[in-house]
Amino acid sequence: MAGDVTSGGRAEAAVGRPRLMVLGCGNPFAGDDNVGLELVRRLRARGSCGCEFRDLSGRGARPCAPTFPRRGYGYEFRALPEGGLGLLELFDRADIILFVDAVLSGAPPGTLHLVLLPAREVVPRALGSVSSHGWGLDEVLRLALALGRKVPRLMLLGVELESVAQGTRRTAPVDAALEVVIEHFPQLQAALQDSESPLWSGHHSYPPRGSPFLEFSEAIPVLVRTGG
Amino acid sequence: MAGEMAKGEKTVKIEYLTRVEGEGGIYVRAEGGELRDVKLNIFEPPRFFEAFLRGRHFQEVPDITARICGICPVAYQMSSVHALEAALGVRPGPEIRMLRRLLYCAEWIESHAxxxxxxxxxxxxxxxSAVAMAADHPQEVExxxxxxxxxxxxxxxxxxxxxxxxxxxxxxxxKVPRRKELEKLREDFLWGLEAAQETVTWVSGLTFPEFTPEYEFVSVSHPTEYPMNERRIISSVGLNIDPVEYEQIFLEEHVAHSTALHSVRADRGSSYFVGPLARLNLNFDKLLPRAQAAARSCGVSWPCHNPFMSIVARAVELVHAFEEALGIIDAYREPAASRAEIQVHAGEGCAATEAPRGLLYHRYRINDQGLVEAAKIVPPTSQNMRRMEDDLRQLLPGVLNQPDAEIARVSENLVRSYDPCISCSTHFLKLRFDRGR
Structure with missing residues (x-):
């Protein structure tokens, strides 16, 4: 449902390079929760890099919740109303979709996480499978596969949050992490668009196999970052 | 679903009634093979929209009420603007009126589909689920x-x-659209009109349970149009009122087992039925020609009293919405002004419009500063809540000898036929079934 998102420049058909869509998620008015939206805004303002930038700003589609328990403790990944089916319409527009959102795992604020999706450890909320208001990513993927539709490679860039209090500004650790991602986005983009990159090792199966958690040190050393 | 046997009673629990909007549960108790009690338990927390609208500027109301529902926000906007315009004595021009109908067509299309x-x-x-269905019916799902x-x-x-x-x-x-912007949609809408007619053929070929209770169908009615935005409220037993009389005729009641209010007829406490089936039964002659032809040729005898066949009424309305949208797009002229001027004064007004799932009533009282002093919102699902319970009371005795899973399936199917939006009315249903053994 393209109507739920704000389009940036359409991905350029760079010869031989897969189309990358960056989807910023979150609530613009809830402190660190807007980090995905802000990243998309700033990358879009920097001009064309061959990516399509979109935001899912609480207009319904919002793939990630600021609830992202510590690794190994049952991650959570949720969609709010209309998000899921909206995503289905975006699948045709990209070969790779990078979701960017604030996450909560217990790591120091500002820590960056890169997670392959779908992932057993990132569990769609029950809502996603039982309510028309909450088609989750998992259900959308199953629908896409049942229909024989193309499913892009999916990845989540999570920024460990400190506070998502309503009406507050982003915190300093998250702002610092945001700067790191913006500065090194070309390297991240290159790694994402390189199908031989270690980032994609083990990918792309559904249901997922193996651990979805990526070792930054192998793929994008400059993004190895622990907040605090 | 889980079944338990204890002390001669069997309890069946379905944790979630799927494919509805909102959270709730069904409680069914039977003793000696006879149905004793049915409750549609709504445990979604109340949302207090009527309370926190108080003190807000009238112009904020459509944006706030739109947040009541992600599927039918237009309905909440339409009922609120019509009610507030009644309070303020504002009458938007014909171009605005048609754009509002076009907006409603868009919502009916997305919600009905x-x-x-x-x-x-x-x-x-x-x-x-639709996912399971998609594997065997990809063409229909697409x-x-x-x-x-x-x-x-x-x-x-x-x-x-x-x-x-x-x-x-x-x-x-x-902001209103440019004609060129609307024209770009025309090809899609021509395809949609054909696809909607195919939808009527498809759903009318489904097999439906035999179940035809006596209903009082209630809907908005307009002298020349299929009901969407205005004007009177009519019923299948002769009711014909102005929306200002709504609260004298219909009463909202608290019930202990539900955070959603139940609406009943004030005079006799009886339930009534709102939604596509009610609209179509009461306004068949107002359907546009393609929609009416689809309704006539689909093999359903109208008026239809089978709630399971609401899916056919919904499909006919899909045809109507595409047909009407195309007519509005073709006739569209950009209005000179996108909105009427408003002189703020104290006042009170109400309106009823037709959300995809039924009649939606709003009333507002504002002061001379244009601030809301009182708000009342009666969603369609609240109005159907008692009716759904009554249907279950009539339907379940006929299937009590069936396996628990079949009882649960029939109950869920019935409730889903009403397309309830529980989150509007106050989210999933749990079914609890006590069977005396």
Missing amino acids: LHIYLLNAPDFLGYE RGLRLKKIGNGLLDLLGGRATHPVSVCVGGFY
Whole structure:
């Protein structure tokens, strides 16, 4: 449902390079929760890099919740109303979709996480499978596969949050992490668009196999970052 | 679903009634093979919209009420703007009126397509979900998805975004579309009109349970139009009132087992039925020609009293919505002003419009500063809540000798046929079934 998102420049058909869509998620008015939206805004303002930038700003589609328990403790990944089916319409527009959102795992604020999706450890909320208001990513993927539709490679860039209090500004650790991602986005983009990159090792199966958690040190050393 | 046997009683629990919007549960108790009690338990927390609208400027109301529902925000916007315009004595011009109908068509299309193809059809084809159905019926599911996408696209254009539109205001629109923008949608809508007619053929070929209770159907009625935005409220037993009389005729009641209020007829405490089936039964002659032809040729005898066949009424309305949308697009002239001027004064007004799932009543009282002093919102699902319980009371005795899973399936199918939006009315249903053994 393209109507739920704000389009940036359409991905350029760079010869031989897969189309990358960056989807910023979150609530613009809830402190660190807007980090995905802000990243998309700033990358879009920097001009064309061959990516399509979109935001899912609480207009319904919002793939990630600021609830992202510590690794190994049952991650959570949720969609709010209309998000899921909206995503289905975006699948045709990209070969790779990078979701960017604030996450909560217990790591120091500002820590960056890169997670392959779908992932057993990132569990769609029950809502996603039982309510028309909450088609989750998992259900959308199953629908896409049942229909024989193309499913892009999916990845989540999570920024460990400190506070998502309503009406507050982003915190300093998250702002610092945001700067790191913006500065090194070309390297991240290159790694994402390189199908031989270690980032994609083990990918792309559904249901997922193996651990979805990526070792930054192998793929994008400059993004190895622990907040605090 | 889990079954338990203890001390001669059997309890059946279904943790979630799927493919409805909102959270709730069904409680069924039988003793000695006879049905003793049925309750539609709504445990979604109340949302207090009527309370926190108080003190807000009237022009904020359509944006706030749109947040009541992600599927039918336009309905909440339409009922609120019409009620506030009644309070303020504002009468938008014909172009605005038609744009509002076009916006409503968009919402009916996206909501009806979602419900027909992804929520309700799996019931009649024996699938647990649309995903399971998609593997065997990919063509139909793709058709549903494209229909929904077309509705969302029109919502996006008219409303500024597809979910919780931002363009609607008291008096008209903050921004109206350019004719060229609407013309670009025409090809999609021509396809949609054909696809909607195929939808009627498809759903009318489904197998429905035999179940035809006596109902009082209630809907908005207009002398020349299929009901959407205005004007009177009529019923199948002769009711014909102005919306200002609504609260004398219909009463909202608290019930202990539900955070959603139950609406009944004030005089006799009886339930009534709102939604596509009520609209179509009461306004068949107002359907546009293609929709009416589809309704006549689909093999259903109208008026129809089978709630399971609401899916057919919904499909006929899908045809109507595409047909009407095309007519409005073709006739569209950009209005000179996107909204009427408003002289703020104290006043009170009400309105009833037709949400995809039924009649939606709003009333507001504002002061001379234009601030809301009182608000009343009666969603369609609240109005159908008692009716759904009554249906279950009539339906379940006929299936009590069936296995628990079949009882649960029939109950869920019935409730889903009403397309309830529980989150509007106050989210999933749990079914608890006590069977005396």
